[in-house]
Amino acid sequence: MSTLEVTDLRASHGQLNAVHGVSLSVRPGEMLFLLGSNGAGKTTLLRSIAGDHRADGGNVVLSGVDVSRDTAHHRARSGLSLVPEGRRLFPKMTVRENLMLGTSTSREGPWTIDAIYEAFPNLAKLDRSLAGKLSGGEQQAVAIGRALMGDPVAVMLDEVSLGLSPAAVEFAYEALLRLREMGLALLIVEQDLNRALTTADQLVVMCEGQVTLRATPRETSLAELAAASFGHKKGEAA
């Protein structure tokens, strides 16, 4: 059974239809990469799945339970976590305080502050630092850690590598691969197509609110992904 099952999700910003009936499903221990150029509707899709943006229609099923009518905080408490674009940490709180906010889901699970510091050793020494003073990579680690503190079953990450140094990106993905081994369902929005090809279990490309390509890395190529993100059908050149 899929951990996260999204069916025919539709969402809009005022009169602009941003997401036209997108379906996808992520199984435990699977990494789905959502690709597409700016304005393709990826962020809106993620926010609608998380309940941060009101969907116009469609269903979101989490571990077999329909959460489509639930508010964002209820979805988080059901085990669905979103690491938003730009990390959205609380800059005037310390790393520890930010992480502790993640426990607001009141879920049972393996994650504690110590477990987070074990997974992200660079955070341990920043325990009492203000989150606003950290580097981009450290902030991303805190944001992922904060999501994990809620003991989710599915984690969605928006623009994981945006604004990070190559080393920080590498570090973030090492952590994400460990989460995959632990059996979490991961839905990742990424601009780096090479990264997607080497890391993903499933690839979904969106353009103008619609899915233009679904494939596994084996079945597709960089050129095809690029073409799909500009809305070209299979076989057309980019």
Added chain:
Amino acid sequence: MTSQLINAILLGGYYAVLATGLAFMYSVMNVINLAHGALIVLSAYGLWLLGGNLGLPLPVAMAIMVVVMFAVGMFLQRVVLSRASGGGELLPILATFGISIILDNLMFQVFGADSLSLAPLVGDLSWASFELPGFIFVGKTSVYILLAAIVVIAGLEWLLRRTALGHRIQAVSQDRATAALLGIDTQRTAAIATGIALATGVIAATAMGLRSAWGPYGGSAQLLFAFEAVVIGGLGSLWRVLAGAMVLAFAQSLAAMIHPQGFLIGGHLAFLAAVFIRLRGGSFDLKSLLGLTRKGATA
């Protein structure tokens, strides 16, 4: 001179008690609660009913009213403020203005125009005083009010900075959407924060009732001093409210020494000076008025 100085400090303590709930409400809920004064007067009537009519000791009456006003705050947030907050910055101000008018007139209807005081509830405490060296006498209630201000501010600061609830309240006030994504029930947290703000108003009501007499329309006078103290001190930390309250009280006392009728004018001048300083550079919005743009800005 020393006596005037001490009295100004004690008066500042009273203004700080009045202003804390207002400042807390704005800094965590982004709502300027124009009903703050009327709600303090309402709490005072509650204390008077419980203490005067039912004969309960004042601390017991206060404990009951803290619970009652906490519930009133949660109710207000859920029924009025959460809806109004959706409509921008101005709508909650208008909504609380409406609430203050309703409360003022309801209290006039129910309790009449009589001036009331809580002083009879505490026996000789209301006129008892400490004698300081140099033949200076300070009223005991004023000293206790100053201490209460410090305790209330310290308590709220501790709650906000050191407890899980406080961190959730901060999270909701700084970034409601992200707070919800973390599993925080933003509605409930906002309701609790409003409840806390109104509960501190019970301390203010006690201070007001012990210091002086009040009537049904006394709310706006209380609100004015509270608002001036908040603007002079600025937000970011509630300790700044205490500082603002002190400046207001000193300005009033100083002006009263210069001219017998200068008391209010002195306070207003300090307030206007603070407004001019905050708004220099042409940024005419609430955040810069309340000193939030440089250090305290969150967005």
